[in-house]
Amino acid sequence: MNDVPTDDATRDTFVRLSGLIYADAGEAAIYQSIVDSACRLVDGCERSSLMLRQRGQYLTAAATDDIAARVDEIEREVREGPCLDAIMDEAYQHDTDLTSGTSPWPRFTERVVKETPVRSAIGYRLMLDGGKVGALNIFSDEAGRLTERSADQGAVLAAFASVALMALRAREEAATLRLGLQSNREIGKAVGLLMAAHRVDADGAFELLRSTSQDLNMKLSHVAEQVVRGQESQYGGKAPRDRN
Template sequence: MNDNSQFDASPAVSGPSTDPATVFAALADIVYRGSSAEQVYTAICNAAPLLIPHCDHASLMLMQHGKAVTVAASDDIARVVDDIERATGEGPCLDAITSEAAQLETDFQTPTQWPAMARGVLNRTPVRGAMGFRLKVNEHKVGALNLFTDTPGVFDSDTAGEAIILTAFTAVTVAAMMNGQEASTLRGGLESNREIGKAVGLIMALHDVSDDEAFALLRKSSQDLNVKIADLASSVVERHSKASKN
């Protein structure tokens, strides 16, 4: 069972509802209600299991002084997996930071491109699959959103496609934190559809499709989750604008 106790950084997030639109709206509220970066990042990690099918744990890595640091996690299991990646120097989350494509491991029990990490994960955690998604801010690779499952074989390209929406939101959020929550800076990036463009780029790399096909897939995932990524981004900026005036 997922430990989402830290997800109550905002009262709007806590409770039994897992409606995606409600969860995303609550996350946007957390970003701009004056919460600390740690609270914001933890809320995103705790939201991941509510939004992404089969996701049991999540973490957020950001680059600090040339090293990938876990700045938040849904639980200790996610932190242990991150520790194993750093100790072995390999894994989907570390590779995601440098790669345009989402990094996917469906089953650590089968032959993997990250054998040292797989051994550590199998020995120390219940995790059996993982996905990593690169985060970029102002064209700089700043980190990765990492998702983990305890069930082998359930993470696939369709699951990754749904996770890209949360990745785009996370990129918006990290940009806000790094820019001191300056609405004008964030608004400029969103008006140019930069985050939507990044999401489309991730889908293109994930599915090996054209930009038109990628946008169609993003739109379908948004509809499946009852969330429009452009509306979500706009709501984030609007909430911050109102918070700045208070």
């Protein structure tokens, strides 16, 4: 595919999408913005969907409409089509005319032509950390409308979509790290409070937390949080003093 310079409209769209990502918008909102942008940025695109692979299963994470979602559903039902091939075999799949009778996905095209108005499709693989995680799909209701230029434009958006997935993954990992640090702080507080309250060393206090966690079938961090809240409530926000 040829390089396609991004015009002002494309840059503005990417700026808005980037703003969503770094403003901590939810995954669903970001996915929806990507497929909606396809209709504005890709010549001939009338519908779009985003299919992701999670735990070995394929799901439609976003679609511009019910028809785009139905095309994805047909692919999953017949287990063939441009999206699945883009994910598993080739990075890019383009069929300009699903009615031509020459499609490499005969079961898919038969169902799509019979059940939907879609007549042309492009699928782009989305990568994350070197892994195949999904596909961006572009559809048109008119055969031949998705040209090579359309394919180039869609490739730019697909590349951005992969970057968006990476940003979401990084944000999720950062949130997990923050949660882990918070949990560790709560456990540390609880250990200190139990050491003072029960006159035990750090190992003894941690073992008390651990055994209570098992007895109550609660996460260690949750038990620690309850200990901290209980002790602070009892002692007015201060740890009990060792009177020896």
